[in-house]
Amino acid sequence: MPPKRARTTQANPDPTRTTTATEPLIQEAINNLIAQRVAEAIAEYETQRNSVVNGDTSNTTGTVGQEVAYAMPWKTLKQMMTANYTLRFQELSLLCGRMFPEESDEIERYVGGLPEMIRGNVMSYKPKSMQKAIESANEQMDQKLIGIADRQ
Incomplete structure (x- = not known):
């Protein structure tokens, strides 16, 4: 029977020892990743905000802010309002067909x-x-x- 090997590590590690040689590198990588993701999120937010301010409402619900409404010509605003509210009214009339009985x-x-x-x-x-x-x-x-x- 071969002899038993002696343990090289302690069963309970020393509580005063908190970091190893690789832990600062891992923590730095995590911090860099967080900073990169935050920067990407801020850039995306700014892009979305600027596109709405500049009048690109292709990916929004169809409502525009007061500043955008004041900046565009009345004819364009009227067309937008008519198109959006006509669709909304048609949807409601289909959903509430029996709302106004004969x-x-x-x-x-x-x-x-x-x-x-x-x-x-x-x-x-x-x-x-x-x-x-x-x-x-x-x-x-x-x-x-x-x-x-x-x-x-």
Whole structure:
């Protein structure tokens, strides 16, 4: 059996020893990398900011600052505003198609809350406006109440 080798390192290193010969080089490389990345980020930010100030809004949401709006001719600004807001309105109108119901939908909703007998009579009358539907429903309700009062 071969003899056991003696340990060359300590199990618990000396806590007062904090750096080795390679650690300052690594730390310097990390600091250089951080400085390089910060410089790149600042350069990118400045490029983006300058492109918006100069009127290049191809990569933005379509809104411009007050200074840019004052600097451009009215005709150009009006075209930009019309193009942006027309698209936004079209998107909203597609999303909210049922936001402004037709009058026939309102009539159906109103008549749907009436008793079954009156609902059938009002819908067979086919009112063209909400006012006509309300008048017809009121007449039917009056007739029904008079009929109930006569029976008692």
